[in-house]
Amino acid sequence: MKRIAIDMDEVIADFHPKMLATWNAHFSQQLTLDELNLFNLHQDDPDKLVEIFELVGDPTFFADLxxxxxxxxxxxxLSEHYEIFIxxxxxxxxxxxxxKFQWLKQHFPAIKPSNIVFCGNKSIINADYMIDDNVINFANFxxxxxxxxxxxxxxxxGYRRVENWQEIETLLL
Amino acid sequence: MKRIAIDMDEVIADFHPKMLATWNAHFSQQLTLDELNLFNLHQDDPDKLVEIFELVGDPTFFADLxxxxxxxxxxxxLSEHYEIFIxxxxxxxxxxxxxKFQWLKQHFPAIKPSNIVFCGNKSIINADYMIDDNVINFANFxxxxxxxxxxxxxxxxGYRRVENWQEIETLLL
Structure with a gap:
């Protein structure tokens, strides 16, 4: 059975709208979903990135995505045909x-805790497919x-791109 | 650079003495280190295993190993010659x-958080070597x-066995 490694934020957990609301409230701005790009911050405004990590570091931030x-x-x-890991x-x-653990328990109760992985450098993951929004994770996968x-x-x-879960369904099933 | 995946409990964190002391105190027994074997409990005494998971589930249990x-x-x-993941x-x-995260920060500050993996089924780990006390983790590694x-x-x-870290040093360096 082939194995799929699935990311959480921006793939199954809707991180971006919560981040946008938190950003706009904290910095008193009115950015739109497309205007907010945290991935440029380390170059454009490193101080703001530190502030963002503090906001996201609130232990409840990821609870209600x-x-x-x-x-x-x-x-x-997919779980009928593939081994699924988060x-x-x-x-x-x-x-x-x-x-994050509680969120998965609540929204994906069929995924066993033994198939959940909290990691950093994702080159440690051994799987056939990785569905992820962050291309850095594909480098040594x-x-x-x-x-x-x-x-x-x-x-x-340079990678197969999917816009939504319906496209994943078509691609992998 | 080859990669080594290193387990925590019983490999770098001295779980067993803490478990023994906790067991003896809780069950009013006087077992020795060699007599306590949690791996037989699911057959021998499943009720006791539930109690053990409750004791070990204390959020501070792993803090002072x-x-x-x-x-x-x-x-x-090793980290001069291999990529190290916990x-x-x-x-x-x-x-x-x-x-567990704080323990690693305290005792192994040179290991970057991005090289720490909290998982369950370890067949998800992509590495050249896995140093582990639990043979179940080697099955599909x-x-x-x-x-x-x-x-x-x-x-x-059926596996290369090491008794201590000096033997790992000799084996891998």
């Missing part, structure tokens, strides 16, 4: 461990990276 | 996340398992 449309239904179908870079925000579209990765080429 | 002799020195040397089955005891001796695995054959 929405669920990305169709991810529950499609993952349930692989999230939780080590970047260690205060998120408990909220042993399988095929499938890029889940997000505002911050629109410019990226 | 000792450091296995020579592990710090040898891992520092891979621990923390998903079995989700209340341990914070204590893509590299070579190196068995770190512990009372519960004395009967196991």
């Amino acid at each position: 929405g669920v990305i449309a169709d991810s529950q239904r499609v993952i349930a179908r 692989t999230t870079a939780a080590m970047e925000v260690p205060t998120s461990f408990n909220a 042993c399988g095929e990276g499938i890029l889940y579209s997000a505002p911050h990765n629109r410019h990226v080429t | 000792g450091v296995i002799a020579d592990s710090q020195r040898v891992i520092a040397r 891979t621990t089955a923390a998903m079995e005891v989700p209340t341990s996340f914070n204590a 893509c590299g070579e398992g190196i068995l770190y001796s512990a009372p519960h695995n004395r009967h196991v054959t």
Whole structure:
């Protein structure tokens, strides 16, 4: 049985709208979803990045993220044909461990805890496919990276790209 | 650079003496280190296993474990020649996340958070070597398992076995 490693934030957990609301409230701005790009911050405004990590470091930040449309239904179908692991870079925000674990328990109760991975450098993951929005995770990955579209990765080429979970369903089933 | 995945409990973190003291105090017994074998409990006394998971589930249980002799020195040397990841089955005891992360920060500050993995099923780990006391983790591992001796695995054959970190130093350096 082939194995799929699935990221959390921006792939099954709707991180971006919560981040946008938190950003706009904190900095008194009115950015839109497409205007907010945290991936440029380390170059453009490193001080702001430190502030962002403090906001995201609130142990409850990840507790109430929405669920990305169709991810529950499609993952349930995929699990009949593939081994499913959730692989999230939780080590970047260690205060998120408990909220992320509880979120998965609540929204994806069929995924066993033994198939959840909190990691950092995802080259440690041994899988056939990795569905992720962050292209850095594909660099030394042993399988095929499938890029889940997000505002911050629109410019990226070189990987199969999916816009939503319906496209993953078509691609892998 | 080849990669080594290193387990925590019974390999770098001295879980067994703490477990023994906790067991003896809780059950008013006087077992010795060699007599306590949690790996037989699921057959011999499943009710006791539930109690043990409750004791170990105390969020502070893993905070004050000792450091296995020579592990710090040898891992520092290994890291000059290998990529080092810490891979621990923390998903079995989700209340341990914070204590385990803080323990690593305290005793192995040179290991970057991005090289720490909290997982369950370790077949997800992509490495050349895995140093672990639990042979179940080698079953579908893509590299070579190196068995770190512990009372519960004395009967196991079929893997290279090491008794201590000095032997790992000799084996891998």
